[in-house]
Amino acid sequence: MSLERSRRISVAPMMDWTDRHCRAFHRVGTADTLLYTEMVVDQAILHGDLDRLIGYSPAEHPLACQLGGSDPKDLAKAARSVAAFGYDEINLNVGCPSDRVQSGRFGACLMAEPDLVADCVKSMQDAVSIPVTVKSRIGIDDQDGYDAFRRFIDTVAAAGCSIFTVHARKAILSGLSPKENREVPPLKYDYVRRLKADRPDLTVVLNGGVPSLEEAAAHLAWADGVMIGRAAYQTPAILLQADRLIAGDPVLTPTPDLDRRLRAWVRDFLPYIEEQRRRGVGLHRMTRHMLGLFNGRPGARVWRRYLSENAYSEEAGPETVERALGRIPSDVDLAQSA
Numbered sequence: 001m002s003l004e005r006s007r008r009i010s011v012a013p014m015m016d017w018t019d020r021h022c023r024a025f026h027r028v029g030t031a032d033t034l035l036y037t038e039m040v041v042d043q044a045i046l047h048g049d050l051d052r053l054i055g056y057s058p059a060e061h062p063l064a065c066q067l068g069g070s071d072p073k074d075l076a077k078a079a080r081s082v083a084a085f086g087y088d089e090i091n092l093n094v095g096c097p098s099d100r101v102q103s104g105r106f107g108a109c110l111m112a113e114p115d116l117v118a119d120c121v122k123s124m125q126d127a128v129s130i131p132v133t134v135k136s137r138i139g140i141d142d143q144d145g146y147d148a149f150r151r152f153i154d155t156v157a158a159a160g161c162s163i164f165t166v167h168a169r170k171a172i173l174s175g176l177s178p179k180e181n182r183e184v185p186p187l188k189y190d191y192v193r194r195l196k197a198d199r200p201d202l203t204v205v206l207n208g209g210v211p212s213l214e215e216a217a218a219h220l221a222w223a224d225g226v227m228i229g230r231a232a233y234q235t236p237a238i239l240l241q242a243d244r245l246i247a248g249d250p251v252l253t254p255t256p257d258l259d260r261r262l263r264a265w266v267r268d269f270l271p272y273i274e275e276q277r278r279r280g281v282g283l284h285r286m287t288r289h290m291l292g293l294f295n296g297r298p299g300a301r302v303w304r305r306y307l308s309e310n311a312y313s314e315e316a317g318p319e320t321v322e323r324a325l326g327r328i329p330s331d332v333d334l335a336q337s338a
Contacts, residue, residue, distance in 0.1 A: 011035050109140065132161060138166060166204065235295045266293070
């Protein structure tokens with residue numbers, strides 16, 4: 001499947017969440033969704049352990065690496081390293097509002113410098129052959145009107161970027177925490193929809209506050225793609241229907257045999273867990289991404305508690321996950337006890 005099709009549904013880059021173990025887990029549930037790394041700073045790539053920073057399992061494709069930075073030359077060097085690792089896309093972060101990111105002059109504060117963002121994009125595009133995309137907000141602080149937003153997009157697009165993922169909130173750079181910046185500024189989906197109408201030649205992906213695939217399907221009537229963040233992480237079972245949306249099925253019905261499919265997801269992930277344990281990776285580093293798999297279903301609390309209490313043991317491995325799974329009542333068990 002093409003990268004353009006996979007972009008119809010993507011899982012957002014989320015700091016401390018979408019690491020390689022999270023992505024490997026998500027990939028078992030969805031074959032076609034575009035996955036993203038956490039944001040990786042260009043300086044870390046230039047001076048750090050590349051396998052630790054941007055290593056991944058081949059099964060994670062289609063896969064994009066999100067970069068943070070503001071120096072065109074350094075971003076180009078980092079982009080070459082990312083491309084050499086075999087990533088399918090490089091995404092420049094122009095949306096993160098944290099103080100730490102601002103102090104490095106990257107993230108959302110770059111929306112005040114569209115010419116610099118354009119230079120960064122052009123430099124990376126000249127360095128690599130894979131797509132270079134941008135993830136932004138609709139504005140920052142008092143620079144939050146539609147016209148200013150579109151001027152930013154137009155400036156970056158003139159440098160050759162044709163793919164934009166837009167978190168449909170402005171970022172407030174002082175006074176709000178990153179968490180508050182995901183919740184307090186109002187969502188303005190109309191800005192993103194208007195951008196797509198005004199610039200139909202651009203690929204426009206909507207991000208921000210999308211709670212379900214049903215809502216994503218509604219947005220796909222006008223957007224080229226929808227990026228889902230916390231909903232996909234906290235309730236990963238929704239990803240079981242993502243491939244249907246990517247294939248163009250606009251009608252979502254309850255997932256058939258959900259109990260069986262969730263259990264199969266866990267069991268299909270066990271070989272990855274076993275391999276990582278042989279490499280010395282602690283079980284908890286993988287199971288922390290699995291805690292929400294059964295959310296909303298009988299046994300979800302038992303599942304979360306058992307893994308939380310037992311995954312930190314040095315001896316914990318795939319059998320620990322199997323024991324947790326065995327504590328969840330199946331649909332058959334529930335039907336017999338009704």
